[in-house]
Amino acid sequence: MWNQGNRSLLALQCFAVAAAFTAFSLWPPATGAMVLVSLDGSGRNEVAKIALAGGAALLRAGNLPGSMVVSGNRTDIATQLHGRAFLIVAASGLTCGSGSRGK
Numbered sequence: 001m002w003n004q005g006n007r008s009l010l011a012l013q014c015f016a017v018a019a020a021f022t023a024f025s026l027w028p029p030a031t032g033a034m035v036l037v038s039l040d041g042s043g044r045n046e047v048a049k050i051a052l053a054g055g056a057a058l059l060r061a062g063n064l065p066g067s068m069v070v071s072g073n074r075t076d077i078a079t080q081l082h083g084r085a086f087l088i089v090a091a092s093g094l095t096c097g098s099g100s101r102g103k
Helices: 004-026 044-053 074-079
Strands: 031-038 057-061 067-073 086-090
Touching: 004 086, 031 044, 031 074, 044 057, 044 067, 067 074, 074 086
Parallel strands: none
Antiparallel strands: 031 067, 031 086, 057 067
């Protein structure tokens, strides 16, 4: 028979597994398609400048305001951020509306 402690532990484990799968699905690839999202209110033009300075190719505007889908090297792009508030996530159906992860 399950007691309340076992149910709580099971719920916590299910939450941890779901969180891990979410994190892995949003983890950007080392190279390939990814979404750059401005968290500091910068527009798409600023995001595009940073991506191009990092050697990335612009693919299209992202679904979120201030976001761009780009293809390039994650490390090269990240070096251009200089401490700015940007998020780099995998380009997936969740983040850009099509199944384009890593392509």
